[in-house]
Amino acid sequence: MNDDPQAICTTAGGFLYFCLVLVGNITGRFTLSITRGNKVNRIASVYIATSLDGFIARENGDIDWLNDANKVVPKGEDCGFLAFMDSVDALVMGRKTFEQVLSFGQWPYGDKPVIVLSSNKVKIPDNLPQTVSWSSESPHELSDRLAMEGAKRIYIDGGITIQRFLSDGLVKDLTITVIPVILGRGISLFGDVDNDISLKHIATTAYDFGFIQSTYEF
Amino acid sequence: MNDDPQAICTTAGGFLYFCLVLVGNITGRFTLSITRGNKVNRIASVYIATSLDGFIARENGDIDWLNDANKVVPKGEDCGFLAFMDSVDALVMGRKTFEQVLSFGQWPYGDKPVIVLSSNKVKIPDNLPQTVSWSSESPHELSDRLAMEGAKRIYIDGGITIQRFLSDGLVKDLTITVIPVILGRGISLFGDVDNDISLKHIATTAYDFGFIQSTYEF
Numbered sequence: 001m002n003d004d005p006q007a008i009c010t011t012a013g014g015f016l017y018f019c020l021v022l023v024g025n026i027t028g029r030f031t032l033s034i035t036r037g038n039k040v041n042r043i044a045s046v047y048i049a050t051s052l053d054g055f056i057a058r059e060n061g062d063i064d065w066l067n068d069a070n071k072v073v074p075k076g077e078d079c080g081f082l083a084f085m086d087s088v089d090a091l092v093m094g095r096k097t098f099e100q101v102l103s104f105g106q107w108p109y110g111d112k113p114v115i116v117l118s119s120n121k122v123k124i125p126d127n128l129p130q131t132v133s134w135s136s137e138s139p140h141e142l143s144d145r146l147a148m149e150g151a152k153r154i155y156i157d158g159g160i161t162i163q164r165f166l167s168d169g170l171v172k173d174l175t176i177t178v179i180p181v182i183l184g185r186g187i188s189l190f191g192d193v194d195n196d197i198s199l200k201h202i203a204t205t206a207y208d209f210g211f212i213q214s215t216y217e218f
Numbered sequence: 219m220n221d222d223p224q225a226i227c228t229t230a231g232g233f234l235y236f237c238l239v240l241v242g243n244i245t246g247r248f249t250l251s252i253t254r255g256n257k258v259n260r261i262a263s264v265y266i267a268t269s270l271d272g273f274i275a276r277e278n279g280d281i282d283w284l285n286d287a288n289k290v291v292p293k294g295e296d297c298g299f300l301a302f303m304d305s306v307d308a309l310v311m312g313r314k315t316f317e318q319v320l321s322f323g324q325w326p327y328g329d330k331p332v333i334v335l336s337s338n339k340v341k342i343p344d345n346l347p348q349t350v351s352w353s354s355e356s357p358h359e360l361s362d363r364l365a366m367e368g369a370k371r372i373y374i375d376g377g378i379t380i381q382r383f384l385s386d387g388l389v390k391d392l393t394i395t396v397i398p399v400i401l402g403r404g405i406s407l408f409g410d411v412d413n414d415i416s417l418k419h420i421a422t423t424a425y426d427f428g429f430i431q432s433t434y435e436f
Contacts, residue, residue: 181415182415184412196283199270214424
C-alpha cells in the first residue's frame with residue numbers, strides 16, 4: 001500500500017481508502033470508481049533517454065542513435081540504471097516495446113514482474129519467466145492493482161504507455177537522460193496534455209561524455 | 219572576419235576565402251556560390267528557454283508559462299542572458315518574434331543591430347533605433363554578410379528562424395534553458411533535419427529554482 005500522505009486527499013478519504021484496500025485484499029477485487037475519488041496510486045516512474053529534440057526512438061522504433069551514443073560511455077557506467085531497476089517492483093511496457101525487447105534475443109529483466117499493457121491480447125512466449133504477463137487494464141486500474149499487491153514503485157517504459165500514465169496523472173517521478181544528438185523526427189517522449197503540468201526538479205547530473213540526466217517529481 | 223581555423227577547409231581554400239573576402243569588402247558584393255564551398259560562416263548562437271517537452275511558446279505564440287516560471291527566479295539572476303547579449307554583435311529574428319517584441323512596448327535591445335528576417339517586407343517603426351533593419355536574405359547570405367561586416371557571433375531568435383539556421387548548418391552553439399513544465403503542445407524549438415546532428419556538450423547549470431541550462435556546440 002502506498003503510504004504517501006500527500007496522495008490521500010482527506011483524512012476521511014484516507015480512512016475510506018484504507019477500508020477499501022482491506023476489502024479489496026480480502027475479496028480480490030477493487031471498486032475503482034469509488035477509490036479514484038479518494039486516492040490516486042501515483043507509483044509510476046519513468047526512466048528514459050531522449051535525443052536533444054525529445055525523441056525516444058526513430059519513427060520506425062529504431063534506437064541505433066542511442067546504441068551509437070552508448071559507445072562513448074565508459075565501461076561500468078550505467079547512469080544509475082541498475083540502481084533504478086533495483087528500486088522498482090515491476091515493469092510496465094506497451095506491446096511495441098515488449099516486441100523490441102524480445103528482438104534482443106535475451107530476456108533482460110530476470111524474474112522482475114513485467115506487465116505488457118495492450119488492449120489486444122499479447123502472447124507471452126513460453127520461454128519467458130512466469131512473472132511476465134499481459135494486461136488490458138487501464139493505467140489507473142493497473143496502478144491500483146499493483147499498489148494493492150504491494151508495489152511501491154513501477155517502471156513505465158515505451159512511448160504510448162508513458163504518455164498514457166502521464167496524461168492520467170499517475171507518474172510520480174521522471175528521469176530523462178538527454179543524448180547530445182538531434183534526430184529531427186521520431187517518437188516523442190511527451191504527447192498532448194489537457195493542462196500544463198508543473199514539475200519539481202530534483203537532481204541533474206552532467207556526465208563527462210555529454211549525457212545530461214535530470215530527475216523531476218510531479 | 220571569422221578566424222576559426224577549423225572552418226577553413228583547406229589551406230588553398232582558406233587563401234581563396236581570404237581573397238574573396240577582400241574582393242567582397244572592396245566591391246561590396248560576395249559571390250556566395252564560390253565562397254560556400256570553402257567557408258561556412260558558422261557564427262550563429264541560439265539562447266532560448268523551452269518547456270520540458272521542447273516548446274518555446276504555445277501554439278499562438280504565448281509565453282505566459284515562461285513569465286510564470288520566471289516569477290520564482292531570484293532578483294538579479296538572469297541565467298547568463300546579459301553576458302550572452304554582451305557577447306553577440308547582432309540579433310536576427312523572424313517577423314513573428316519581432317512583432318512580439320514590439321508588443322512589449324519598450325524596445326529592449328538598445329543600439330544592438332537587429333535584423334528582422336522575413337521574405338516579405340517588414341516595416342520598421344520610425345521610433346526604433348536606426349540599427350534595426352529588415353532583410354530577406356537567406357540564412358547563409360546573412361551569415362556571410364554579417365561575418366564580412368565583422369560579426370563574430372550573432373544571436374538567432376524565434377522558432378522558424380532558429381530552425382532555418384540549424385538546418386542550414388549555421389549554428390555554432392546552442393544554450394537551452396529547460397523550464398520544469400510540460401505544455402503538451404506549442405511551437406517546437408527543433409524541426410526536421412535531413413541527417414542526425416551530433417553535438418558536443420559544453421556545460422550544464424542546474425539552478426536552485428529548477429531551471430536546467432545546457433550549452434552545446436556543433
